[in-house]
Amino acid sequence: MNSNQQFSVSCHILAVLTAYGDAPVTSETIALSVDTNPVVIRRIMSHLRQHGLVESRSGSNGGWRLTRPASALSLREVYQAVSHESVLAMHQHPNPDCLIGGHIQEALGGVFNQAQTAMELALEKFSVADVLAETLRANLLDRDKRLDMSDLQN
């Protein structure tokens, strides 16, 4: 398993908030859907809030809400809110006295940046609303499939 599932969980969280519309959703509720601890949710929310994607309220009837329509919230923004590293990691301290070791990082830096940008541009094509819509569509397809299965048993 690759590390850092925070982006994936963030998309899940935001899809849930979208589904709830204006009603505030608690960390507890979200944690049940994601199947994790509420603190894990709050930890991620902390990043999303710092980037202005969500807002929170304490106390009863408290919880989380989107600050914008989900259709205006791109996955690139979500990614940038919770990602602190590039997808391609540079190796550290190559030998500076070597003709290659001394300057390989500059050469790779340009390549890595282009790869990173290409990936983020792909994410930018999708919104949180798209994710929810696709999830619900998969739901319907699965429901149909299950109906077919029960048909077979009749």
Added chain:
Amino acid sequence: MNSNQQFSVSCHILAVLTAYGDAPVTSETIALSVDTNPVVIRRIMSHLRQHGLVESRSGSNGGWRLTRPASALSLREVYQAVSHESVLAMHQHPNPDCLIGGHIQEALGGVFNQAQTAMELALEKFSVADVLAETLRANLLDRDKRLDMSDLQN
């Protein structure tokens, strides 16, 4: 620091092999340039060899060589030889009984695949020969800069 520097180190290794042309290069020599242990190099080489990018010979005058011209070796192939995970990790076991948790993975899967492909296509635009050329270019620029510095001191 982000994990997995193997792709970065692989590019470094292959640039070194390119610079040495047909002469076999030992893990020891490469390790000195990368500044790591020779076993770390061999570990990575093992992947590159399994994908047919390099070949090895034991014993004296042994070492590593490219199996192809560096200009015909794209960074995408290098990436695929040493990467075992997607850049975006899916979160595990969301609640299957939840309308969203039950199908979010299918929705995100498509998005993640597009992002992964976009990144790899960006890598495909570069060859190992490009990396070496850019490294040497950075070398020359740096040499010029240092010459300027010493000019100032005259």
Added chain:
DNA sequence: TTCATTTGTAACCATTATAGTTACAAATGA
């Protein structure tokens, strides 16, 4: 044949990142 060199790989350790958990102060509204 013998020996130095080098790969190939297993095994182990230290470090780090992450997810999960407990705990509790602060905020909020009923």
Added chain:
DNA sequence: TCATTTGTAACTATAATGGTTACAAATGAA
């Protein structure tokens, strides 16, 4: 006043990674 909920610190367990030691097998030179 109290139950609810966020916000955050602190701790633990787990897993991945890089580094290291060790050694068998291959290879070519002396």
